[in-house]
Amino acid sequence: MSGIPTIVAQRQVIAGDKQLTVSTIRIAADYYDTVLFDDSPDKRHSGQVLGGFVIDASSKRANDRETAMEQHREALNAVREEHPRPVA
Template sequence: MAIPTVVAQRPVVAGDKQLTVSTIRIAADYYDTVIFDDSTDKRHSGQVLGGYVIDSSSKRADDREAAMEQHREALIAARNEQPRPVQD
């Protein structure tokens, strides 16, 4: 099994948000994009942003092009949207 490789990783600081959007390659046809909360108090961890649960969920893509599109969409959401609590 190969070690995951970082394909793209970008910090996002906007308002009270300190986040990182990261996309890694796990295998030839398996990429994951995730949003991490980098704030010291983890104020947004577990909240929803752009279809992701911060620090808890990822979105899978089967090729690099789709992974980069997901990464771009996650960056836009991280910059422009406000995290919200998970709805039951």
Template sequence: MSLPTIVAQRAVVTDTHQLTVSTVRIDADYYDTAVFDDSASKKHTGMSLGGFVIDSSSKRSPDRESAMEVHREALIAARNETPKDPR
């Protein structure tokens, strides 16, 4: 198995949060998309956004096309939604 390769990575900065949506290729049929909190305080870590738990979960895709769709959906959520505390 080789090292993960970044396929797409975009920063999303709004009035309420500073996040990065990242999709990496792990293997030929394994892509992962995750959302990371880039703020200095890490105040959104553990919160939910678009089906992700920030800094804690990822979504697996079997091919690049579906991975890019998941990445796009995560970007839209990061731009349009406010992270929510699941508690």
């Protein structure tokens, strides 16, 4: 592997007032990251918590593709069903 992150799965979701992208990348053989990006023009959800993620600020790491895809699915469900909330 060349050391360049590779997109494994990426999905843009528009639900209610949310315009977010769920992205899972492979960084190394045993290192995957899933993140949520705020795609709204005013970045209204950036920095808020949704599904255990801080939008535009945190990621969840996985050591294998199966776990990474499970996290990706969980993030998609959270985007569709939950409401972002400020960081406590």
